[in-house]
Amino acid sequence: MEHLRIEPYTKYAQQQVIDLWATCDLSKPWNDPILDIQRKLIHSPDLFYLAWIKDILVGSFMAGYDGHRRWIYYLGVAPQFQGKGIAKQLVEHGENHLIKIGCPKINLMVRKTNTPAIGFYKTKGYKDDPVVVLSKRLVTDAH
Numbered sequence: 001m002e003h004l005r006i007e008p009y010t011k012y013a014q015q016q017v018i019d020l021w022a023t024c025d026l027s028k029p030w031n032d033p034i035l036d037i038q039r040k041l042i043h044s045p046d047l048f049y050l051a052w053i054k055d056i057l058v059g060s061f062m063a064g065y066d067g068h069r070r071w072i073y074y075l076g077v078a079p080q081f082q083g084k085g086i087a088k089q090l091v092e093h094g095e096n097h098l099i100k101i102g103c104p105k106i107n108l109m110v111r112k113t114n115t116p117a118i119g120f121y122k123t124k125g126y127k128d129d130p131v132v133v134l135s136k137r138l139v140t141d142a143h
């Protein structure tokens with residue numbers, strides 16, 4: 001998309017990111033967005049990108065690479081900017097970064113009910129894996 005800039009997260013964008021995640025329904029009561037951002041900045045800030053058009057935050061993409069697989073989180077595009085290829089550019093940007101750092105495979109989790117996101121990822125070549133995702137929370141962030 002014309003004039004789209006994909007740049008690393010900066011602290012000046014914190015409130016805009018929190019607002020974007022809320023608008024995209026990416027915020028969940030059990031995740032504190034400020035803590036999620038702070039933890040990301042400690043570990044791999046270079047894997048947290050924002051998409052801008054002028055001074056409007058239009059998208060976000062967070063990833064983690066543990067030396068074996070890469071995980072994607074917090075992919076979201078502001079509703080009024082969806083359908084313009086912004087998520088596609090964010091994911092491609094992330095995939096290119098991944099190739100450069102030698103990661104062989106990306107994993108991601110999408111809620112089964114999130115058919116738009118599943119539809120999007122399928123167009124990008126992502127497939128269903130026959131696995132069950134288990135998780136265990138070690139720190140409770142809920143307010």
Ligand SMILES: CC(C)(COP(=O)(O)OP(=O)(O)OC[C@H]1O[C@@H](n2cnc3c(N)ncnc32)[C@H](O)[C@@H]1OP(=O)(O)O)[C@@H](O)C(=O)NCCC(=O)NCCS
Nearest residue numbers: 024075076077082083084085086087088116117119120123
């Ligand atoms: C999923 C989401 C990120 C897609 O963003 P977007 O910027 O609208 O997507 P794009 O415009 O880049 O679409 C890229 C491709 O995906 C396709 N696509 C987008 N939304 C789709 C949908 N709902 N169903 C099927 N395909 C879809 C587009 O048609 C396009 O295909 P093409 O390249 O063949 O033309 C956006 O809908 C969103 O922010 N949703 C809310 C947050 C969310 O659920 N994030 C995922 C959490 S796991």
